[in-house]
Amino acid sequence: MTPTQLQNVAEAADTIGQLLSQNDLAGASAVLTPLTVPEVVELVDRLGIEDAAIVYRLLTKGRALEVFEALSPGTQGDLVQALRNAEVTTLFAEMDPDDRVWLLDELPASVAPRLLRGLTRQERDLTSGMLGYPQDSIGRRMSPEFVTTHPQLTVAETMARVRGALDSAETVYTLPVTDRGRRVVGVVSLRDLMGATDDALIGDLMNGDPHIAVVSEDAETAARRTTDYGLLALPVVDGEDRLVGILTIDDAARILKQEESEDAARQGGVEPLRRSYLSTPISRLVRSRVVWLLVLAVGATLTVQVLDTFEATLAQMTVLALFVPLLIGTGGNTGNQAATTVTRSLALGEVAPRDVLKVLSREVRTGFCLGLLLGLLGFAIAGLVYEWHVGLVIGLTLVAVCTVAASVGGMMPLAARAIRVDPAVFSNPFITTFVDATGLVIYFLIAKAVLGI
Amino acid sequence: MTPTQLQNVAEAADTIGQLLSQNDLAGASAVLTPLTVPEVVELVDRLGIEDAAIVYRLLTKGRALEVFEALSPGTQGDLVQALRNAEVTTLFAEMDPDDRVWLLDELPASVAPRLLRGLTRQERDLTSGMLGYPQDSIGRRMSPEFVTTHPQLTVAETMARVRGALDSAETVYTLPVTDRGRRVVGVVSLRDLMGATDDALIGDLMNGDPHIAVVSEDAETAARRTTDYGLLALPVVDGEDRLVGILTIDDAARILKQEESEDAARQGGVEPLRRSYLSTPISRLVRSRVVWLLVLAVGATLTVQVLDTFEATLAQMTVLALFVPLLIGTGGNTGNQAATTVTRSLALGEVAPRDVLKVLSREVRTGFCLGLLLGLLGFAIAGLVYEWHVGLVIGLTLVAVCTVAASVGGMMPLAARAIRVDPAVFSNPFITTFVDATGLVIYFLIAKAVLGI
Known part of the structure; x- marks a missing residue:
């Protein structure tokens, strides 16, 4: 967004605040309609939580999900507590497992079981598995939705796997390479695959000494390693070196943003805020x-x-x-x-x-x-x-x-x-x-x- | 790296420090050989600049470049000043244009012309172009090496372009879509291309309302937008909306790391350090x-x-x-x-x-x-x-x-x-x-x- 757009958002937030105090929902909706998703996100970050919840309800269903996913976990947590059960259940079902765990970490423990019950069996298992890892560990922040390949597979076979997972996998640009025991033996990038012939073997293309995180490792340390080495994704393994998840660089940046905010706050003797300054x-x-x-x-x-x-x-x-x-x-x-x-x-x-x-x-x-x-x-x-x-x-x-x-x-x-x-x-x-x-x-x-x- | 590896690096650094003080280069080389590139990087961050320069010279040529690229710009700057001209010229020629500008920003202004003379005409033009943008602007941090496509091209035609640029482009995972006037009209991801049929048109696949940065924009703001929205790459345009570069998320994370370090230092009333604490x-x-x-x-x-x-x-x-x-x-x-x-x-x-x-x-x-x-x-x-x-x-x-x-x-x-x-x-x-x-x-x-x- 350009500075002009930010200025517009600030003005839109003031206008919507006034309209909502007069219960003019139609007026508020008219202000919202021309805004892009990032603009709505900025706007929500400037409103108190009651106003934010009303704005959220005024969005069309598709936009609402997009906006929700772009909000900080703290804001998501406050919003979920301000929305009705049915709305939250739908929203929760559509989230990615890692975003879901992040949100649960911001909610009172009593809310989790109710929300988990609303999921399909498979989604519930993925989410519960992550909740089993310690607080602040990378296990709670990784994504369990990854595509793997094997050293003895060809490029063509791997490409077919990638095509089959385009909709579900967190990333298809860096693929962990595992052996029969699901142990990570390397990583290969989609770029390398595209530069190779169809019958080349993954074992010959892969980087056999990749950066790896252990699932119990501190989330900040793993995230820092990901960005320091510009890795698009970092494989996460359990105690027996078996692949259990993947940390993408955008999630790493999100972890670091939260950690930096906490450090900056504590360095000044303040408890970190859950939400943005103006909306607190x-x-x-x-x-x-x-x-x-x-x-x-x-x-x-x-x-x-x-x-x-x-x-x-x-x-x-x-x-x-x-x-x-x-x-x-x-x-x-x-x-x-x-x-x-x-x-x-x-x-x-x-x-x-x-x-x-x-x-x-x-x-x-x-x-x-x-x-x-x-x-x-x-x-x-x-x-x-x-x-x-x-x-x-x-x-x-x-x-x-x-x-x-x-x-x-x-x-x-x-x-x-x-x-x-x-x-x-x-x-x-x-x-x-x-x-x-x-x-x-x-x-x-x-x-x-x-x-x- | 695991905590055990970090422990090893700390010990290796102490050992190498002692060996170098006794001028035992062979001994130091023997300690270095088994270390991975990330370990050498950590090690260099624990040594004073004279020792770091000797360690750098002890590395094989391929490893030396890899290590150099992973060092922070401040350390790169100090190292370049401790190395001989010929060594530096070779190194400089092998760097990416954006890394080169970052390094030049850390060096005395008088060094730049000499280093630029050592480049090929094309590389020099790319680098000088970036040096023309204001300090702290995203123009100095973006990469000028990108692949574009056009709305009227098909997926197959675009894939051919991507394959032709695998070695040179900063990223091939997010492609800016431009019109005949080089103006950005959208972005398309490689993931979207892979999910589409060969004869599908880019115009039908692209996101026509992408995030964009203007070349004079503050680097931190553009980087923050990139990570906040988890964009793998952000197109950068000039004053007439023409594409001039691309900011990848790993470079965005690097910009933010430096900015956060500066903010943390100044919040405590300290000027930011150029290098790591132990090596200063x-x-x-x-x-x-x-x-x-x-x-x-x-x-x-x-x-x-x-x-x-x-x-x-x-x-x-x-x-x-x-x-x-x-x-x-x-x-x-x-x-x-x-x-x-x-x-x-x-x-x-x-x-x-x-x-x-x-x-x-x-x-x-x-x-x-x-x-x-x-x-x-x-x-x-x-x-x-x-x-x-x-x-x-x-x-x-x-x-x-x-x-x-x-x-x-x-x-x-x-x-x-x-x-x-x-x-x-x-x-x-x-x-x-x-x-x-x-x-x-x-x-x-x-x-x-x-x-x-």
Whole structure:
């Protein structure tokens, strides 16, 4: 969509919001009719869920399914809960098995059995099989609808298989090659098949050392591998190397989008939103933030206690109070920087918990360099403006705080990953709060030592 | 790669690092030989650039090209600068035009003419054409090597075209359909072609309302559209709707990976790294952080000045100093939360600068709710522990600070986008620093009013 179209969608959303508040369904329908499917999707992402459900009902049946499939799983979940049972059952039956599992993951557990009962036996088995794999594993995100070929088949025989599966298979552009025991022995691309003679054997054409995922593997890791190597599809195997599914690159991109959104949110101390920002009610925005804000505020009472302990020192030298925000702010920033870099590297698979000592050594050195630089500046400026004793306290504190903050900031994401928590959960605000209290203790200890109070 | 393989790569990297420090090239080569291409890529991402260049030279020629193509553009850039001219010229000639432009974007401008001279006339024209499009536009990231078909051609005729372009085209799975004026009138998938009879006309099979990008469009926006709609390829047209290139989904995923890395880095107040964390020298880590840290520290001297202004008040009531970190910390967190949510929504195209009033209204309300909640708690606790006047000051300050912080945090990313700066640049640390100073002014004004000092 072009910027002009986006502008139109924004205006259409406002108009439809007004029309619906006046119960003018015919008017709303007239606004909807000229919009393309992607435009309707954008529009739904700008409406509250009640309005979105009405818009959905105003669509013709074919368009409704197309729109539904293009919505994010979170929006699908909210929409399903706003629609009637009969509507949902029809919709659910028409979805692909992987999209169905994704949707079920967004719904209360009690809804699943009812929806599954509405499926044909075969569809139900495919879907239930996927639901058996662990949360966040690639088993729940792969597609169980694939076409395979065998090393001893010819290109012509394989092409016939492909033609027979055009309507059902998730992809026909990358085919896993399996042996008699359903074990993956290679992959072959449709492009390779088209470039070969009809009687060429798959065994001679295939890539015999393909990328593969194990069904219990973390979905994000498998998705990242798929996009990193530009694989159109990644075969997924069970514990005995038998093919059980395939992850296509578009599904990989969808997984990564959701993971990136979660990481970005947690890095800022927010719970990820289920739906788009504009369509999320204020009450949900508040809920997505309040828990972390409270946790952090409770953590911050530590700083009150630290300052309370040193109140006598403070009363004696009020000038020390002036630098508190600057010092803890700098500590927090240094910690954030380290945490941000390491969290991203973890997400990209560049570092792992086993690299803990390497990371620690790098962050100690980086933090020390940064602290030295800022500390010299702080010493000079505070020394000139106030007095050189104060300058010395500020300078030394900056060196110590930056070193500690970078080390803690770099270690936290690794510690989180080691105990199997999302590294982004020990988010920047969390580190800031921790570093704040530590920084204050360091500050006052140095002040007492240097100033002899 | 499985976790075991990653473990092996980490160990291999350590071993190779040691062997190279002893100049034992034969030993290093022996460690490299059994590794697969993806393993070598991971290994290179763990080595400093000098070691990486030696490893690269130890690879056989075919493997070297495969490894190079799988490296990130930043690593490619560093590697090219560490290799000899002749090696680079050969490498450059074998790359695809889009990968070549990506690499040139990572190199000093002076290098480009020399490298371009080493290409054949046709390859040079393709590459130079792309270099003519603006920085960050999809024109620099698309592939100019595509196969097209026409509405009046049959399936058999189109298949013949596809077979003729198997080796050169970026993709053969999605074909743009163009008219006589090279204007895009639809797209058709190879899957559709395979399901049709040989004499069917493309005009009857094609999707006549396809997603399209304009060549000057922002690369991230076009890439996001490609993955959001699971398009295997997106046609790119010039100002007169004529086809000039195609963006494949794997290239779209690569663009998004880079953009996400940049956003994550800037959200934490760090300049994005060119290479992986472990392969980046400490001096570069320091450089990636020091500028922002200095800017923020200079910004934070505002807080020293604010506190200096109110020093008399502070000296009179030292208890006020105890809450400074808690209050400004909470303000900073609230601002971060809002900025994080809005920055991500902007990146996903869910909101745009024109939605400024909607966002402001949502953030004022959200911030006020959060402030009210925390304020009541703060009032009760500070009132009980210290005295109720102090509690009132803390409570009122929290309400005001949270409201202001959420509003500022929500507005900043939109303001940045409006003036065409990366919204993530006005990053969380930036907002924290701004909110710190504002929060202190609010705090002391409320304190003076309530306490009558």
